[in-house]
Ligand SMILES: CCCCCCCCCCCCCC(=O)SCCNC(=O)CCNC(=O)[C@H](O)C(C)(C)COP(=O)(O)OP(=O)(O)OC[C@H]1O[C@@H](n2cnc3c(N)ncnc32)[C@H](O)[C@@H]1OP(=O)(O)O
């Protein structure tokens with residue numbers, strides 16, 4: 418009789434085995450809940466180590482997040498490490514498909530590097546709090562002038578405090594199998610700080626993560642770190658061409674590592 422109590426315990430493995438939709442929701446809920454938990458553990462660690470908001474806390478966050486990929490069945494294949502072996506400040510730009518990008522980001526995140534995020538993330542419970550402790554710069558995307566001035570201030574801080582910044586120049590997540598046209602903030606920032614840009618491309622998640630079809634399988638993500646693009650001597654006049662150049666390089670690499678042809682009709686940046 419007592420063994421009947423075990424039956425509900427079998428439901429989860431059976432659903433795992435039979436329903437891809439169940440796996441999808443299970444993995445997504447697990448991801449959010451587990452990141453919340455990791456953030457909760459990280460908060461006191463950050464406070465003890467640095468006493469408050471400090472970019473050095475990104476080391477703790479990076480360390481805490483690195484194993485999450487195993488639970489989700491994800492693998493990273495990373496190339497181009499040599500391009501990150503550069504001293505001083507720089508701006509990393511990468512494409513943005515999902516919140517899972519955080520896992521790839523933490524695989525390669527250099528020391529003294531933080532990121533720019535939408536201010537709504539600040540309200541994401543413990544995750545928001547740990548982002549604040551890690552020195553993440555929050556911008557209000559609905560108020561462009563505010564966002565621009567925050568980014569201009571950030572360029573100064575970058576030079577003064579010798580920090581690196583990771584920006585998602587698409588400005589939003591996108592899973593259209595292509596890269597959205599870039600916004601200009603990251604490029605203004607790099608030119609204002611006269612710091613090089615290092616592009617990093619994530620391959621398409623469409624072979625394992627399908628939002629519409631509700632599938633979240635195991636998979637491998639290719640991360641390609643590209644050679645730096647210098648901005649020394651450039652002015653705000655050059656921002657548009659710098660932005661277009663970066664977009665073209667990243668889009669062709671994205672299509673190449675995602676197994677698509679470069680002739681596909683994606684959004685144009687022009
Ligand atoms: C343990 C638990 C751990 C948890 C993990 C934590 C990790 C968390 C990771 C979190 C990851 C979270 C990830 C996230 O949250 S991603 C979302 C947030 N990030 C971004 O949005 C970044 C990218 N956005 C931009 O760059 C935009 O440009 C902004 C927002 C700044 C403006 O937007 P807008 O839509 O308006 O764009 P526009 O580019 O067409 O610009 C319009 C005009 O302004 C000019 N302009 C632009 N900028 C500057 C400037 N600085 N100085 C002078 N001028 C400037 C520009 O040239 C243009 O003029 P013109 O050229 O047409 O004449």
Ligand SMILES: CCCCCCCC/C=C\CCCCCCCC(=O)OC[C@@H](O)COP(=O)(O)O
Nearest residue numbers: 449452453515516519540541542544588589590
């Ligand atoms: C109690 C509050 C509950 C809030 C729940 C949200 C918590 C999120 C928790 C765990 C996920 C961990 C990774 C967090 C960082 C990912 C941030 C992210 O990817 O933001 C999206 C933003 O780039 C673009 O947003 P839009 O596509 O423009 O929108």
